Amino acid sequence: MIEVTGTHVWYYFICRRELWLISHQIAADQDDEYLDLGRFINEITYKKSKRELLIGNIKVDRIRREDGTLVIGEVKKSSRFMESSRYQLLYYLDVLRKMGIEARGELLFPEEKHREIIEWTPEAKQKLDRSIADIRRIALQPVPPKPEKIKYCRKCAYREYCWAEG
């Protein structure tokens, strides 16, 4: 059984095939500019500032207190991957909760002048747990899910692997 991380949660909501490839440590195209899997996430996330904080193995961009509640924030360049962003932050909230830290999350999109609050709720936790169970199920499959053409394929380090002809 794989140890699910925020990165798995992120890719689960983008491409299940990529999730499988990452889980199986399949090397992507060595010359690919997107080889560094974290680079893509960073590309749509603002450069980490000095305000970045580490809590266990969780790295968050912002942290503050509001009305006595801890608020952790992630700053994104765009809301293109909203579902991934939401569930990744929810995953962090859940990990913190297991450590006895109750927190609220916020996704910040300065260029879009938008902020989205992410709350840990029993319903959200149920959905997160279902996704995590599905991540584990996919990772255990002997072969990867078939590729499906999506917008992200253009920037994916596995695109040659998935779409090379012949």
Ligand code: SF4
């Ligand atoms: S190229 Fe497309 S289908 Fe293949 S892993 Fe990347 S995103 Fe998924």
